[in-house]
Amino acid sequence: MLRSRLFLGLLTLVVLLWAVGGTGFVIIRDTGKRFEDGLNANYQIIELSYGYRNTTSLVNSTYLANLVIGKPGASPDAATMEKARSEAMQSHGKLKALVSGIEPWETSVRDLGNLLEAYFEAHAVEFSAPDNDSSRPARISRIISTTQKITETAAHLAKISEERMMKDTERLVAESRRNLLLITSLVVLGTCMAGLIYFQLLRDLVQPVVGLQNSINEVKRGNYESRLPSLLRANEFSKLVSSFNEMSSELRMRRNETDLRLLRKNLLNRALLSAIPSPVYVVADDFPSPVLNPAAEELNKQLGEGPVLPPKVRLLYTQCIGSGENLRPEDPREAVLFRLGSEEKYYLPRIFQFSSEDGSHTGWAILLHDVTRIRWLDDMKSNMLATVSHEIKTPLTGIRMVLLLLLEEQIGPLTEPQKTMLTSASGDCERLLATLNTLLDLSRAESGNTRLNCGPFDLAKAAAESVNLFNPNATAKNICLTLDAQPGLPTVNADGLRLREVVNNLVSNAIKHCPEGGNVRLKISRLDEDFLRLSVFDDGPGVPTEAQDRIFERFYRADNNQLDGVGLGLFICREIMRAHEGRISVREKEAGQPTEFQIDVRIT
Amino acid sequence: MFESPENLTASENRKVLVIDDEPSLRMGFQFSLQNETTTVLTASDGASGLRLLTEESFDAAFLDLRMPGMDGIEVIEKLYEAGNKTPVVLCSAFITLSNVLTALRRRVPDFLLKPVSPSELRNALHRLFEPPVSPVPCALAFLRAGKSQSAIEVLSGNDPAGNSIAGAWKLLIEAAHGIRPLKDAGVRDESAFLNRILRYAE
Numbered sequence: 091m092l093r094s095r096l097f098l099g100l101l102t103l104v105v106l107l108w109a110v111g112g113t114g115f116v117i118i119r120d121t122g123k124r125f126e127d128g129l130n131a132n133y134q135i136i137e138l139s140y141g142y143r144n145t146t147s148l149v150n151s152t153y154l155a156n157l158v159i160g161k162p163g164a165s166p167d168a169a170t171m172e173k174a175r176s177e178a179m180q181s182h183g184k185l186k187a188l189v190s191g192i193e194p195w196e197t198s199v200r201d202l203g204n205l206l207e208a209y210f211e212a213h214a215v216e217f218s219a220p221d222n223d224s225s226r227p228a229r230i231s232r233i234i235s236t237t238q239k240i241t242e243t244a245a246h247l248a249k250i251s252e253e254r255m256m257k258d259t260e261r262l263v264a265e266s267r268r269n270l271l272l273i274t275s276l277v278v279l280g281t282c283m284a285g286l287i288y289f290q291l292l293r294d295l296v297q298p299v300v301g302l303q304n305s306i307n308e309v310k311r312g313n314y315e316s317r318l319p320s321l322l323r324a325n326e327f328s329k330l331v332s333s334f335n336e337m338s339s340e341l342r343m344r345r346n347e348t349d350l351r352l353l354r355k356n357l358l359n360r361a362l363l364s365a366i367p368s369p370v371y372v373v374a375d376d377f378p379s380p381v382l383n384p385a386a387e388e389l390n391k392q393l394g395e396g397p398v399l400p401p402k403v404r405l406l407y408t409q410c411i412g413s414g415e416n417l418r419p420e421d422p423r424e425a426v427l428f429r430l431g432s433e434e435k436y437y438l439p440r441i442f443q444f445s446s447e448d449g450s451h452t453g454w455a456i457l458l459h460d461v462t463r464i465r466w467l468d469d470m471k472s473n474m475l476a477t478v479s480h481e482i483k484t485p486l487t488g489i490r491m492v493l494l495l496l497l498e499e500q501i502g503p504l505t506e507p508q509k510t511m512l513t514s515a516s517g518d519c520e521r522l523l524a525t526l527n528t529l530l531d532l533s534r535a536e537s538g539n540t541r542l543n544c545g546p547f548d549l550a551k552a553a554a555e556s557v558n559l560f561n562p563n564a565t566a567k568n569i570c571l572t573l574d575a576q577p578g579l580p581t582v583n584a585d586g587l588r589l590r591e592v593v594n595n596l597v598s599n600a601i602k603h604c605p606e607g608g609n610v611r612l613k614i615s616r617l618d619e620d621f622l623r624l625s626v627f628d629d630g631p632g633v634p635t636e637a638q639d640r641i642f643e644r645f646y647r648a649d650n651n652q653l654d655g656v657g658l659g660l661f662i663c664r665e666i667m668r669a670h671e672g673r674i675s676v677r678e679k680e681a682g683q684p685t686e687f688q689i690d691v692r693i694t
Numbered sequence: 695m696f697e698s699p700e701n702l703t704a705s706e707n708r709k710v711l712v713i714d715d716e717p718s719l720r721m722g723f724q725f726s727l728q729n730e731t732t733t734v735l736t737a738s739d740g741a742s743g744l745r746l747l748t749e750e751s752f753d754a755a756f757l758d759l760r761m762p763g764m765d766g767i768e769v770i771e772k773l774y775e776a777g778n779k780t781p782v783v784l785c786s787a788f789i790t791l792s793n794v795l796t797a798l799r800r801r802v803p804d805f806l807l808k809p810v811s812p813s814e815l816r817n818a819l820h821r822l823f824e825p826p827v828s829p830v831p832c833a834l835a836f837l838r839a840g841k842s843q844s845a846i847e848v849l850s851g852n853d854p855a856g857n858s859i860a861g862a863w864k865l866l867i868e869a870a871h872g873i874r875p876l877k878d879a880g881v882r883d884e885s886a887f888l889n890r891i892l893r894y895a896e
Contacts, residue, residue: 476788480760483787484716487809491722494811501725523809 092294092325099287106280110273117269121262128258131188132251135195138181138188139244139251142202146237149174149213157216157230168217175210182206185247195250202243209236298327302334314342368460369437371399373407374453389458392430402426403456406439410454416442422461422468436462479530483523490519524587529662542669546581546694547589549622553612556593560601568607571597575614582622582691584670589691592663592674596626596687599659603630609684621672621690632679641676663689709751710819712736713743713769714758714785719808723756726812727819740764744772752780754822756806756815759786759793767796774800781822781838785810791876791888798870803837807892817895829860830894833867842871855880862890 152170182203189195212233219226298318305318317338318331360383363370369386379397382390393400399407403426410417418440419425425436437458445452493516495501497509504512550573557573564571582589600610608629617623633641642664660674667674667689677686710732712723720736728734735752737743741764747755759766766784773780784797787808794805806818826832829848836845846867853861856879865887869876881887 480788483808484760485718487787488716488718488720488722490809491726491812492718495722495725498812 092327095290095294095325099283099290102283103280103287106276106283110276110280113269113276114273117266117272121266121269125258125262128255132255132258135185135188135251136248138185139247141181142178142206142244143241145174145178146209146240149209150233150237153213153216154230154233157226168214171210171213171217178206178210195247198243198247198250202240202247205236205240205243209233209240212236294325294327298331302330305334305338309338309341314338314345366457369458371403371456371458372453373399373456374451376451377453380456386458389428389430393428399456400428402428403439403441403458407441407454407456410441410443414443416440418442422464425461425465426458434462435460436465475529479526483526486519486523486526490516490523493519525591542585542588544583544585544670547584547586549582549584549589549593549624549691550575550579550614552586552590552593553614553624556590556597557612559594560597563598563601564610567601567604569601569604570609571601571611572609573612573614575612576616579614579616579622580693583694584672584691585666588666589670592666592689593624595659595663596624596689600626600628600630600685600687603685604628605630611684616693617690620692622693623688623690625686625688627684627686630685632685633676635678638676638678642674667691708732708753708819708823710734711743711746711752711755711780713738713740713755713761713766715739715761716758722812723815726815732819740766740769744769747773747778747780748776754819755780755782756785756818757782759784759789767793770797770800770802783818783822789888789892791884794866794888794891795870798837798842798867801838801840803834805892814895821895830863833860833863834894837867842867846873856887856890859890859894862887863894866891 149171182199185199186203189199212229215229216226216233219229301318317335320328320331363383364385366383367385369389370383371386372381374381380399382397387397390397390400398404406417406426419438422436422438425438428435428437438461440457440459441454443452443454493512496504497512497516553573553575557571561571597610597612604610609627610629611627613625613627615623615625642660664674670691672692673688673690675688677688679685708731710727712720712727712734714720714723714736715738717738720738724734724736735746735750737746740761743755743757744764746752747769757766757769764772766786770782770784773782779801781804782802783804783806784793784802785806785808786793789805789807797803797805804818804822806814810818821831821834822838826835829851833845833848836842836848846864849860849864849867851858851860851864853864856862856865865874865876865879865881868874868879876884876887
């Protein structure tokens with residue numbers, strides 16, 4: 091473990107430190123003690139050695155002079171000598187103890203002892219010897235030579251000690267050099283160990299931390315693949331490494347999950363977009379170029395464009411951005427024409443803005459709805475309407491001309507019944523022409539060019555006229571056709587000719603769908619402040635619920651409708667009511683109730 | 695008040711050609727127009743009508759637009775190419791703006807919208823010959839003579855938007871002669887505009 095290794099490493103350093111300090115202390119103390127001991131011993135030896143000279147001098151001077159001049163009896167008693175003798179012997183004992191076993195002192199000290207013995211014996215002899223002994227001078231000279239020898243021996247001893255002292259000092263110096271080397275080695279060793287610990291720490295502590303930092307940075311950058319290598323030796327970082335790697339793999343897994351979800355979502359969206367046969371372009375604020383669905387890609391390929399909006403659409407898109415409004419045209423006439431090779435295609439552009447829930451991301455979606463076929467059908471219908479109208483109108487103008495000429499009676503006079511019949515025929519002719527013109531106007535009305543000639547219009551009167559007009563048809567089916575209008579209703583603002591067309595159409599339809607012997611009833615009432623309502627009731631089977639929304643469409647005929655008609659009547663009615671800003675509707679039939687169609691017209 | 699653009703045919707005996715593929719209408723036209731001083735000849739299609747017009751001299755011709763084979767516009771083109779200056783009245787149930795513009799370029803400014811009553815027909819014929827007394831008929835007379843610039847001058851008034859009949863005619867002539875397209879003149883509702891043009895006889 092890192093902690094124990096750190097502890098051990100530092101412990102070693104501390105031990106080394108203590109060792110160096112202790113060794114230094116011991117060496118210094120030992121050296122000092124040895125130096126002091128040596129000095130003491132040698133100094134005592136030297137002191138004692140020189141002490142003998144004094145002792146001998148004192149004894150010689152006290153006793154030798156009297157001996158020489160021949161008056162030994164005059165000489166003091168032997169107390170001094172005895173005292174000197176015991177002192178010398180005592181010091182010799184000390185000296186002997188000091189140098190016992192150490193050559194060459196031992197020999198010298200033994201010699202010195204013998205000499206001292208001899209010396210003091212010689213003096214002691216003199217005390218007992220007669221005063222005029224003839225051999226005295228020889229003995230004196232022997233004492234003197236012994237004294238000389240003692241002095242020499244003592245000097246020799248001191249010299250040896252001095253030499254010994256010098257040698258000791260030299261040895262100590264050499265020893266302290268060795269000690270210095272030892273301490274230096276220990277310090278170097280400590281330094282090396284510190285270095286070793288440093289590199290160990292660097293490897294085990296700093297490198298993992300740096301690696302961790304790098305890996306965290308990698309993760310921060312989104313590279314969840316970054317893994318820390320597992321450490322060679324297990325330590326505290328091993329856990330960190332495994333924790334980090336777990337976290338990293340967890341993040342990777344989460345991200346993979348998110349990626350997968352996004353991918354699936356994307357796939358679904360793409361499938362959805364691909365399923366739309368219309369070209370779709372999505373321009374998002376944070377996307378450099380529009381996103382295209384396969385249909386759009388195909389269209390652009392045919393147009394020879396890259397992944398951009400086709401120029402015509404781009405123009406509309408720019409306008410939409412400028413105005414900030416969506417473009418949702420309904421009329422196929424607003425379609426944009428694309429020439430794809432020899433083909434002409436019409437696309438109705440729908441441009442609308444979208445934004446994310448928090449509103450941070452916005453964009454525009456452009457859907458091109460292929461209305462080529464609708465346009466073609468529409469043109470077909472218009473052409474058909476125009477052709478049919480023309481085919482009817484042309485002979486009709488001839489008939490009308492002839493009738494008018496006959497009625498002018500320039501060709502010849504007419505009898506009264508002839509005149510009545512021709513007038514009636516002429517009236518029919520005029521009505522037919524008016525109907526044709528209305529039909530043509532309506533085909534134009536679809537293209538937005540409705541021209542209404544609005545003015546105050548008596549709806550009740552128109553309804554009454556319609557009742558009169560259709561009474562013969564009703565009678566033929568034994569239908570009771572009635573009008574129920576309150577007197578004094580206000581006039582409505584309408585184009586009389588067109589509104590009559592609507593009323594006639596509703597009445598005609600009601601009679602058509604009413605069973606024989608049933609009732610068709612017209613009712614006019616005031617709906618509210620602004621509208622008059624005309625309702626047409628019949629006893630017919632009514633309009634199936636699912637068809638109610640569709641009966642006002644062009645060419646729509648309910649499945650059960652076996653009756654004649656091309657299915658334009660109600661469509662025309664709706665177009666007229668739209669142009670009038672009015673309403674037309676069918677009320678859901680309840681059991682036992684008559685079918686009811688109603689129109690609401692604005693009051694003048 | 696207005697200068698007569700050209701010496702009108704003052705002959706009492708007029709010869710009129712009716713070109714229409716509808717037999718009863720042809721008959722109706724013939725009976726409506728024919729009297730002591732007016733002779734009416736008929737042709738049932740564009741080709742035979744054009745042949746008659748080039749072979750004989752007529753004071754006026756009523757020409758249907760939609761006919762099998764050669765249509766009215768084609769007849770007008772051929773007459774223009776041949777330099778035939780017989781006044782022509784274009785007569786149809788469906789007169790479009792482009793027809794009107796083409797006709798104007800070929801010196802044909804008279805239009806009659808079917809269905810037409812005998813009296814309207816007679817009036818249309820009379821308009822060709824009576825001296826013009828108001829700006830529009832006068833302009834029409836200039837146009838028949840091929841003097842479009844004079845016609846524009848006659849119509850110059852205070853109606854740049856073409857809301858009056860005279861104003862609409864001025865814009866129409868300008869458009870026909872490439873001076874200014876109708877779109878630039880601010881004409882949006884073409885059918886309303888055409889309606890105004892064709893009501894000139896009222």
